[in-house]
Amino acid sequence: MQEFDTPVLDNHLHLDPDHGRGLEAVKDFARSGGTHLLVVNKPSWLLGHEVETREDFRPTFETTIEVVKEASELLDGRAWPVLGVHPGLVSKLVDDRGYDPEDARDLMCTGLSVAAEYVESGDALALKSGRPHYDVTDAVWEASNAVLRHGLSLAAEHDCALQLHTESTTDLSDVAEWAAERGVPEQRVVKHYAQGHLTGGTPSVMSDKDRLEDAVARGEPFLMETDFIDDPDRPGAVMGPKTVPRRVDWLLEEGYDDAVANAHVETPAHVYDIDTEATLNR
Template identity: 70%
Template sequence: MEDLGTPVLDNHLHLDPAHGRGVDAVRDFRRLGGTHLLVVNKPSWLLGVDAERGDDFRAVFDETLSAVADADAELPGRAWPVLGVHPGLVTRLTDDKGFSPGDARDLMQAGLDAAAEYVREGEALALKSGRPHYEVSDAVWDASNDVLKHALSLGADLDCPVQLHTEATDDLTEIAEWAEERGLPAEKVVKHYAGGTLAGPTPSVMSEKDRLQRAAAEGAPFLMETDFVDDPDRPGAVLGPKTVPRRVRWLLEEGLDDAVENAHVETPRRVYGVDTRDTLSR
């Protein structure tokens, strides 16, 4: 197992032991020097859950907690779950199931309420929400923003971070303002699949070299991720589980030690309240 001399955190990936690589992907991450993971539940429909009420999402969350427990046992650090409702569900509900945008909003908010219970009980570290990254009607867009705002309100009530899946942009100051209005610090809002710079929330930067170079040059808080989907039908989709440790090694070789400290120690502490160094000694 490679030791990079630093904690190495992948801030956003998925594990699917039933259909994908599961703990074998975690072992690949660990072998190259990976130490910590934030594991986000897969979209409910990809796990065969056709939710009709909020509690139906618990099957998704419980499966994720089981995968996280297995990952946690493999790592020199820790794995933590991030639970929520994928924003793309709104389209499946309105286009495929005949839901009105308002009914879709209500179901998705109820799913977030269920996820919040896991955070409240100390079983999950953060919530996940967002809005579609593709064109939708005004009514669906408004409903999606209502879901997102509900997640921010829950994050404020629970004092927990909220990871967001949104459209590609380098400016989400409006969402940061929504968070602050509800009592959630903007730095505790994390944009997953971010570029190297972002106004408003904390960027979780996709671990491609050009994006990481921009983030390192910016010097602002940032995280690193792969968005590994763990889907055998999409083996080349997004980035593989070895990518973050490989990019950390590259950053260190480039002399960008401060950027590594920022992404893997300082920003996790600021955003999630976790100590990635201390958890290496457990």
């Protein structure tokens, strides 16, 4: 089993205990030297839950909270849940189920409010929202941005970070402005699946070497992730759970100790107010 002299955090991956690898993926991560996880709930429809009411969101969130508890028992560090509503739900509601964009917006905002209840109770660390990364109508785009702004309002209310699934961009200045209007510190706006740099938030950098080299060269706060999707029908999609530990090993071999501390100790503390060193028990 690989061990490092540093915490190793994957900032964004998914675990599906019913349909995917679940805890076996956590074991792979831990054996490779990984210590801490931020586990984001899979989209509700991929866990078999259709949403029509407020309470329909809870099974997805509670499945994630439960698997996180079990994951923590397998780690030298621990795992935390990140809960929210995938922005792709708007298309499921509008295109597949005939919702008006405004009604889809309202239901998704309701789901985010339910997720925030778990942050308030201490059962989740942060929220997740965003907007589509594919072409949509103007009405759907505006509805999606309204959901995102609601997520920022909830982040302000509950003093937590907001992970974002958005279009491919290195500039989220518009979102940073909305965050500032609500009193959310810019560093707590986290772009999932990010490049090596970002204007308007903290990049959660996909852990390929080119993106990481960009992040290292800039010396600004960043996180590392795989976006492991835990989908048996797409086994090669995105990155596997061993990737972040392997990239940490590579960074250390290249002499980038400061960058590893940045991504796995300093930035998690600034963004989420978590102490990955104090929660590391070897």
